[in-house]
Amino acid sequence: MIRGMPMPNPLMFVGASFGHRGVMTTVFLTAVVLRYTTFIRGDYSAWWDGGTPFPGYADLWIGNAIHLAFEGTPRGLWFSYEGLLYTIAIAPFLKAFGLYGGLVTWSHVLILSSAVIAPIAMATVRALGGHLAGSTLIGILVAFDPVLTWYGLNGWSDSATMFAAALAFLLFIRAARKPSRLRLICFGATLAILALDHATWTWPAFAWAIACIPLIHKAPLWLPAHIHSSHLNQTERSIRRTILPLVVLIVGLGLANIGLLAIGSTEPGNVFPVLTSDSGNQRRLAMYYDPNLEWDAWQPADTGRTIATRFPQVAGRQISTLVGRQIGPAIPLATWLLVANGIALIVIATRSRKKISVSMIGLSGLLIATIVVWQIDLASDPIAVGLILVLGLAWAYSPTSRTILFISMPILGIILLWTGTITGLRHSSIGAYVLYLVSGILVGEAGIILGRVAQPRRLMWGRMLAGHTMAALTIVSIVFGGIQLFDAFQSRLNLDRYTQWLDTVLPTNAVIMAGGNIDPWYVASHLNRDVIYDVENGARLVLDGANTAWGRRLSQIYPDALTNEELMQSIQADGREAFWYTPDISKLIPSFSPRFVSQATYPKYELLPTRTSSQNEEWAVVVVKPSS
Amino acid sequence: MNRLQPFLFVGYRSRALGTTLGATILVILTWASFATLRWDAPMMSAQPQALFAAGPFRANEAFEQPFDATVNYLSYVETKIQYRARKSDLRLLFRLRHGDSLEREGILAVPTDNSEITTVHWHFDPIPESQGRRYSIQIVVGPQVTGEVFAMADLQDPLPGSLISNGISTDERIDLVIDPGRNANWWRIFSTVGRSTPIGIPGVLSLLALAAVTTAGGFTILFVGIRLVPAILIAAISGLVVLLTVSLALRIFMNQPSAELTSQFWIVIVASVLGTAGTPWIVAAISAVTGTLDSVRSASVANWLLAIAIILSASGLTTSILTAGERIHVAIPALADGQPNAGRFDLLNPGISGWLIRVACLIWAIYLVLIYLRRKAVTESDIGP
Structure with a gap:
């Protein structure tokens, strides 16, 4: 200690040394600890899905992987089962470690693949150049999300879908920043994995690949100004190049299609098994919007007709149900998250008031949001109107958020259409993830604005406070996770002793x-x-x-x-x-x-x-x- | 020159013109808000439950139930029955009595041909002075009816008196399932709210006028340096703002039984009116203290809209924390209650937050439309004719 120097504040030291990587590592460890805790407690594992909504449904994929690993028969590899690639991924672990060893090892793989979504989400927001506060917020939200934890660990193939979707968002942003061939191919391959793993993603993946052609071509229009200035090489953004993800997606699905045909995993006469969709679900959807329609009288055109004619009338109710009954109740402190978004948007709106330039697209989003807000029934919960307000403003004020919302529209649209029929938490979790991404982006943008305001006015205490808050939040998270893990180990120890005692009696x-x-x-x-x-x-x-x-x-x-x-x-x-x-x-x-x-x-x-x-x-x- | 006209209009070069535009929008909004304002709620928050069926009642037989009206403008009575017959020929004669006087009477054809429990709504001309009176609803089975009517009843004694079957009172605990209520438009709402105060309708009107004058005073202080805005316009805008606030506050209670009898109703109404009247004064006071009064006075309509949108958004989102919302069970296995901690408090009606957010959304939309038009006009004027 140098004489005369003040004693350093330990928290200040932590705050100063906590860069983005430090926070990312801490959040990842928190996510691992929280997920490992649920595994040790027996809440979820590769063979136990928690008992709801269809207990033992994971057996489907385990059984198929066993056929593949031990019998070498691909009879479980049907696209309509969902989890086509998920099944293929389990098989090597079963082959290498046997049934029990394979499932335990696979449970650990699931813990890691679910936990890594937190740093992937942080990297996505970080790639957009936002303040550390934004990426920290999204990291903590993902780490503590109970549905991502549940379906990430419970042996259902949705874990692969969630992982691939998170990765696709990251790779899309990275490709938009610097559209190298490798990045575009990786993005296209991830879309192919998404499309092959869950039927809900087939057409949204295509829509995304098509949308990314103009979006990456014109990325400087929507990427934050301070990150795209060094990558303005337009030859890299030629349409010829930005079409690569679509090509990779088509090639990927084509190869999978040929593979499925080769092993006979398709219904007679169906030459495009990877585009198979469940007609039963389409019937249910048509009957949901048109109760007069009967099961046997259904024709494929009825689904499109009922969506076009009936859905607009009940769109407000559908949004209210999706947000108020599925997404909202499953997010910890959901209304607080909306308040955080509101504050961030107010900062952005206030800062940009002098040179605000609203495009027709930006304005139309808010106008639609205004109409929807007046359509939603307020009797049950205001969370749906709050969310629509936040998304409408994010659409109007943040071009980056608008892009994220735009590419999410096909999958969110499908989820919204089926809300009330078959949409469950495992599907609607993508809605929560998109909300997290938008929240991270908005808070990150607001953080940058506040940082600029603080700097010339020498409000360094404000910046230090922000750093300390980030450090404190992440430390509290990992301490909380550590306590949970310790508690789980205690209960596991108790289980061992109980089993020993039971054996004697x-x-x-x-x-x-x-x-x-x-x-x-x-x-x-x-x-x-x-x-x-x-x-x-x-x-x-x-x-x-x-x-x-x-x-x-x-x-x-x-x-x-x-x-x-x-x-x-x-x-x-x-x-x-x-x-x-x-x-x-x-x-x-x-x-x-x-x-x-x-x-x-x-x-x-x-x-x-x-x-x-x-x-x-x-x-x-x-x-x-x-x-x- | 033609190119410049829209620029002048949406660019607020003329403050009187901008204010007139704002006043016009306010008139439309206030009119729309009042025109669509309705209270269609039942009178009682805890309605009797259809636990068992009393009867049968055949042609010309009757059942009856007294009840106390807690609201003015009683407009309908709803009851539940079962009709067992081979054809759909049920007609019921409804009589509503107050003491010995027959207040309302009507015949209703009930199109039912199965024995399932059917809800029957009888609407009648609203009774303005119904509050505090004991009524008796008598239902007579029509003379041509071939089947048997069963009246659904409750055993918890939720109503005064008891079910009267063909003139004979049943056990005190047995009550007919009835759900009286009112359908009120804006004038009836205003009238019933006014009557439920000690000062009556003239007193309420006077208080609203006082609130409008106070608001106008605040606006005048804020815009004292703006001679372009006539005093009459400020007064009109103030009155409209107060009326719009009141109509939006009344809207929050559209589905609440006997809203004017709850303390929450009066807290919201009084807070809305006082808040509206006091806000310009508070803004003026803060601006004067911080030395920014001149900046505030010269702020454009767009900036005022932005400020209002921000305040409403922040209030709406914050108050959503103060409402528990409907309890939805999502059943996440590893969590003790099946769902994560929402961190919300059950202090306010969910409608309050929802309405604040709705209006905020509207203001944001108006603000951004103005910005868009102004930007477009500026761009066009830059290009030139």
């Missing part, structure tokens, strides 16, 4: 029944007893030591038992006694309904704690008995 003829949120292979190997996994959702895995094949159901072991009662009786008739696996009886449900096979009504079975542990009062031996 269970009879040798015990059969273990368990819910979906456990690791069935771990339980089977540590208790050395047979395990019936996820008994409330089909008992879709039975581990009895001799056979660990995925999807071996209880009904396959007792083929003569046709009902759930008969299956339970078959277990008893074998001289076996059923026990329930739970490390905490305070959370024990009093009864459950086994759903090994489908029935009109399901029998109830009681879960009775019979013997508690002296080591831990939360541990007990829980017997499964028919309800009296």
Whole structure:
């Protein structure tokens, strides 16, 4: 310490040393920690999707990957199953590490691929030259987003869609900044992955590839002035070059199409399997907008007709439902995010008032937003009108946000059309992601404006405060994640001890029944007893030591038992006694309904704690008995 | 010269012209807001539940239920029935009594041919002085009706008295499912709100006039150096601003049962009027203290619109935090409540935030249209004829 020098403030040191990479690394680690926590707790894994909305749906892709890995048969590679490339991606892990090792390794891959969306989002905003505050905001939003975490880890192919969509936005911006051949090809390839992985993206990917031809050609018009000045070489932006992503997309889909035809993964007569769309969903859509239409009377033209004639009348309701019932409730502190956007827009609008130049396109967006805002029903929640106001102003004031919104319109339009029919959180999460991107861009632009205001007036304290806030936010995030992870490790340790204790007290003829949120292979190997996994959702895995094949159901072991009662009786008739696996009886449900096979009504079975542990009062031996 | 005319018009070279334009827009907005203002809400916030069916009631038989009207301009009664018959021939005679006097009477054909619970709406000429009175609604099954009518009833005793079946009172807890309400246009809303104050309609009108004068005073201080704007125009604009504010505030309560009986209604109305009247004074005071009064006085209409849009947007978005909104369960498995913390507080009606944002959006649109026209006019004048 030099004499006379003031003692450095530790937070100041952190703030000063926290550049963009530091913040990005911290946010990525936070995202990894938060996702790893849910995996350790058993909330989500490659084999457990959390139990909603279709429990065990991930089995589809696991089963297909098993066929590919262990049998070498591509029979699960159908475009209509979705997750075509996702299935191909799982297979090498299963082949290399076996079923259990492969699924555990794949769970870790999912944790990383979901967590990396946070730095990808930050890099996207950063590539637009915004203030660090913008990229920090979007990083934290993505890291803490519960839907991106859920569908990123739960074994559904939507994890690949979310990853590819985030990557596509980044590569698009990078290609717009400097349209080298490599960047354009990478962007086109990512669009091809998107289109091949989820049917909702087929036509939006094409629309994006077509839109990027003029958008990249004319990128200096919409990129922030301070980043495009050094890349104004128009020969790089020739139409001939900017068409590359579309070419790559067509080639990618063409190769996949030839591959699917070659392995016979297409319906008879369908020579374009990669363009297959679900006619059932189209019927549902037409019937949703026209209740008088009947299922059997539907013609393909009806869908277009009902959209053209009925959708404009209910557009306000659809937007309200999508925002108020799906996107809004799933975003932590959603209204606070809108306020942050509002403040950023006010800064941008106030700063640009003297030399504002509104284009007809910019103005029309706000006028449409104004009409929509007056169409939305206010009775339930004002969040939809708030969002439309923010997006309308972002469209008018921020050309970069306008471009992001423009290229997102096809996919958001599809999501909006199907809202109320089949749109779920896994689909609407792209809406949340686009909102995050726009928020990051707006806050970044506002941050740059405030930085310029602060500099000549020597308001350095303001800049330091901003730096410290970023540092504090990211540190708080990782500390929060760390506490969560520590808590998850504690519960995992408790689970290990419980399993050891249970092994000493269970009879040798015990059969273990368990819910979906456990690791069935771990339980089977540590208790050395047979395990019936996820008994409330089909008992879709039975581990009895001799056979660990995925999807071996209880009904396959007792083929003569046709009902759930008969299956339970078959277990008893074998001289076996059923026990329930739970490390905490305070959370024990009093009864459950086994759903090994489908029935009109399901029998109830009681879960009775019979013997508690002296080591831990939360541990007990829980017997499964028919309800009296 | 022809090229310059639009430039002069939208470029606000003439402040009186700009103000006239603003006043015209205000007139249109105020007229549209009042013309479309309606309160079509039921009278009671907790309506009786259709828990069981009482009856059957055949041709010429009747059932009856007393209820207390809490609002003026009672306009309709809604009830639920089941009709079991082979053909759709149900006609019901409605009678609304107050004491011994028959207030309203009407016959309604109910097109139903199945036994599902049917909601029947009987609309009648509004009763201006209905508030505080006890009415009795009697429903008589038409003489030509071939089937059987069942009246849906509640067991929680939500209404005074009890269901009267063919002149005989049933158990005190049993009430007919009825949902009285009102359909009110802007004049009836104004009238009913005025009547529910101790000062009556003349008093309310006087207070609105006072608010308009106060607003005009504030505007005059703000624009004192602008001789181009006539005092009459400032007074007219002030009156319009107050009326527009009131109409928008009334609109917030369009779906709220007996809105004028809630304290929230009066808080919003009084705060809106006082806020409107006080804002020019507050702006003038702050400007005078900070020495920016001259800048404020010379600000263009566009900048004023921008300021209003910013204030409304900030208020609307901020108040959205103060409303819990409808509780939507999205069922995210790993979260304790199935959804993330919304960080919102259940203090305000969702309509307040929504209306602020709607009006903000409108002001932003007007502002940007003016900017666009001005920019276009400047560009065209630069090019020259």
